[in-house]
Amino acid sequence: MGERSIIPTRIAKAWADLPLTRKGLVVVIVPLVILIGSLLTLYRASYIEARAEDDVRRAFAIQRDIYQVHALLAEAASGVRGYLLTGEERFLDPYEKADRDLPATLGRLDVAIEDRGVREAYEVFLTQADRKRAGLDDLLERARTQRSEAGLSDATRALLAANKDVLDDLRRQIDVIQELEGALLDARRERVERVRDQYLLQTAVSAVIGALGSLAAVVLFSTGIVRRVHQLEENAERLQRGAPLAAFPPATDEIGTLATKLDRASALLRAREQDLRESEERFRLVVEEVRDYGIFVLTPEGKVATWNTGAQRIKGWQADEIIGEHFSIFYPEETRAFLPAHMLARATEQGSAEDEGWRVRKDGTRFWANVIITALRDEDGVLRGFAKVTRDITERKQSEEALEEAREQAIAANLAKSEFLSRTSHELRTPMSAILGFTQVLELDSEELPESHKRAVTQISKAARHLLSLINDLLDISSIEAGGSDVALEATPLDEVLSEAHGLSAPIVKTAGLNFTLTPLGRGQTVLCDRRRTVQVILNLVTNAAKYNVDGSFISLSATEEDGRAVISVSDDGPGIAQADLPRLFTPFDRLGRDRRKGAEGSGLGLALSKRLVESMDGTISVETEEGEGATFSFTLPLAEEPQPTTVREGVADELSS
Structure with a gap:
């Protein structure tokens, strides 16, 4: 029993795993083989029946031809006797006909007779027929040679009698042959009937086999393809509804592979749907629990479709009070007629619209709101509604x-x-x-x-x-802050400005006991600046360096060119500036380093005033320093478009050579 149950299971498993192409071939070939077998069987039955019928027809033909031989010989003998009695040639017509037709008839008989017994009787018949023909020939010859004699001779009468005996023997032999052929005919008829019965049985068997083969093909097709396709269709409908898929018989053919992939897709979709539901639930909970933002959805017409806790807190309406109402209810009277429609139109056209303005709570109080409306569209681009986020920013506004x-x-x-x-x-x-x-x-x-x-x-x-210097600085910085600085920009030779500043500040540096060097640019460049203010900035920077460089040995004044601008630098090798003090460096009245140089005079306005003067001439000022290694103050001025040759004003040549 175990082996019997295992074998069909293995066959079913092998059939299920067979590829669809081979299944199709099997489904087509099985009925085709059965049909061909049935046709071959029918052909064989038909062939046997035709052979049997041919045998019957041949028996009838043999009987007919034997009777025709006998009739031809009998008519020929009768004609010869008439010719012997009358001497008229017309009586010889049957004889000539027999002489003409007998060879063909005997030839057909020779071919048609196949049975051995009939063949032996036919040989006797053929011998007797030859004797009869020979006897007739002798009678005819004798009649023609003795035509002048009166009456028939005794010899002729004896030949006639012998011929009659031969004809009688021939008739008896014919009866023998007919009897044999009759027996064969009966056997052949019985065989034809038997073949017909077999044919009918084979036809019925072929029909049953064909029907069973077709039914088997239909069953194979149904179990192997159609039924499983229907199961796939049902699973596809289940997948569409989101229901679990029905179990599918395991198989490795195309349908089985498709079912496996469909099952995997279903599992993946269910997992994604579960994740999506959980994500939507989390999002819903987050949105509903957000208290600082009013987050809700509007229909395409602008009616409220959802409502969260934040919207309820900010605006004052409960969900059942506001859902279904037009959102223009949130706007004050002066903007209610046009602003809501304008916001929806902007969001529809641009994807989103943002606005800040006064909104109205349920109790009629106003609050300043930041509002963002976003158009919601489906995958086909059809507008499905709007998402609206409202934030109360009244405190920020205040x-x-x-x-x-x-x-x-x-x-x-x-x-x-x-x-x-x-x-x-x-x-x-x-x-x-x-x-x-x-x-x-x-x-x-x-x-x-x-x-x-x-x-x-x-x-x-x-x-x-x-x-007086302090008062002048106060006047300058107050004038700059008030926007009334008297800065007159003009193309000025850079080296002249450096020489003038160097000459004016040299006594201060000398009093501090420091060396003072000047490195002019030396290319005849001109800068766009206020000459007096530029000299004032340089003096401030040199004075500041000389004031605090108590342990160093030099101060240098130099100029370079970078990116179409002149860079003027004042460097020293003093104590430098602490990094913590750099943010306060250009603050008015904030004197840095007072702990290191308590006796130094100053108001704390020099660097602040210098920064404002440089910026008023479209320049920038900066410092590079490292504590204990000196400092370099640099400021930039724009170069004039057309450089002019360097000219040293009268009274400055000595300063350039010093």
């Missing part, structure tokens, strides 16, 4: 307004400060000029003054000049 107000107040305070400094500086300048004037008068009569008074006058003059 903070911005407060900051703007504070900025305006700071600007106003700064302008007031600048105006105060400018007015104060001007007010201080008048008495300071008087102090300096009287000091100069006292200095003219210093020879007549006591030594203590001389020292006092010197201190007054020094303090007055320092205070």
